[in-house]
Amino acid sequence: DVKVTQSSRYLVKRTGEKVFLECVQDMDHENMFWYRQDPGLGLRLIYFSYDVKMKEKGDIPEGYSVSREKKERFSLILESASTNQTSMYLCASSFPQPNSPLHFGNGTRLTVT
């Protein structure tokens, strides 16, 4: 079974802190994604990566950056956390074929105070 592991289940940070969310997948997937999930808004794409060191902006990249130095790991960075970044963050991975489904981690619930 594909396993996508997010390093933290719950995280509480203070406004202005730099925050790192880590995601690791074990299926040699080329594509990796970061979404945030908010009630009533569904999932919104922050960034995705289709290869090592490659990244593409999603729909809401402002205030975030990403890093993909190794194929299995995709990190989301909040440069200076703000309260409006309190959310559930979901990492996913997939093969590059257009009909390949995403495999999700269990999510990180981030609270910024």
Next chain:
Amino acid sequence: AQSVAQPEDQVNVAEGNPLTVKCTYSVSGNPYLFWYVQYPNRGLQFLLKYITGDNLVKGSYGFEAEFNKSQTSFHLKKPSALVSDSALYFCAVRDGYSSASKIIFGSGTRLSIRP
């Protein structure tokens, strides 16, 4: 631009009755459509995907989806609902054919099955 819509925030069904969760899409070219389910405090799980040429696609947990090209819909169905089907359901569409394409999600539909 590609988009996907789930017109119902919530669907309520009695156990044993058939259920339908609606999804409509807008794409240019062939659609790559998916359904996912999310149980409380968990990530999303893949349920099924559209396969070109099949108007009825079968997936996990007894779910199926009906593809209708003229109505640009991909509704999720199950003949007989279970209480354990209560969860949040998302429809998604792939934004293009390349490896650099995005996957866009609908806003989600909460399915509630009463005993």
